[in-house]
Amino acid sequence: MKRSIVVLALGLLASTGTVMAQGYDGHGHGKPEPVRALSTQVHASQCWVRLLPKPTPSAAYLELENKGEQSVAVTGASSLSFGHVMLHQTSENQGMARMSHVSEVxxxxxxxxxxxxxxxxxxxxxxxxxxALGEHIILSLHLSDDTQVQAECELRPAKTQEY
Structure with a gap:
């Protein structure tokens, strides 16, 4: 009986859109955010992670396709496997590569x-x-239309350059 009540309560929370998820506040910090519906217009493919030894951060790479008639932006990301997840861009200036945080793609x-x-x-x-190399993680990309797209990402060696 208790289990039925808990399942019913969770179902009601989910249907009202008030279920909270840990691990994302727009900057990768552990504050709760409402769970987002899956996008019907944006699709992710070929996701892989260049896995580096702890505590060095790793990086995820993937293809995103927008099949919709409106542009949309990736405004953040989260993963249950990592506590800090951020959008970055690498740029080159005077022969030096530099990474910087970006608010959207x-x-x-x-x-x-x-x-x-x-x-x-x-x-x-x-x-x-x-x-471990060869394992997979789930990466959730948060979109400007309050939806998300999820990608299954393969963990690859540090020297990997492309999928």
Missing amino acids: QIPAGGTVSLKPGAFHVMLGQAKEDL
Whole structure:
């Protein structure tokens, strides 16, 4: 009986949109945010993570396709496997590569965006568990239309350059 009540309560919370998830506040800090519906217009593929030894942050790369008629932006990301997740961009200035935090990555209507080495990517810090090459993690990308897209990402060696 108790279990039925708990399941019913969780179902009611989910249907009202008030279920909270840990691990994302727009900057990768552990504050709760409402769970987002899955996007019907943005799709993720070819996701992989360049896995580096702790405590060095790792990075995720993937392809995003917007099949919709409106542009949408990735405004943040989260993963249950990492405590700190941020959108970054690598740029070059006077021969020096530099990474910087970005608040969003635009995906044009009917277009694609590649998050790849040397460009936009997702930084993954503070691994919450021991991770091994060949395993997979789930990465949630938070979109400007209050939806999300999830990607299953393969953990690859540090020297990997592309999928």
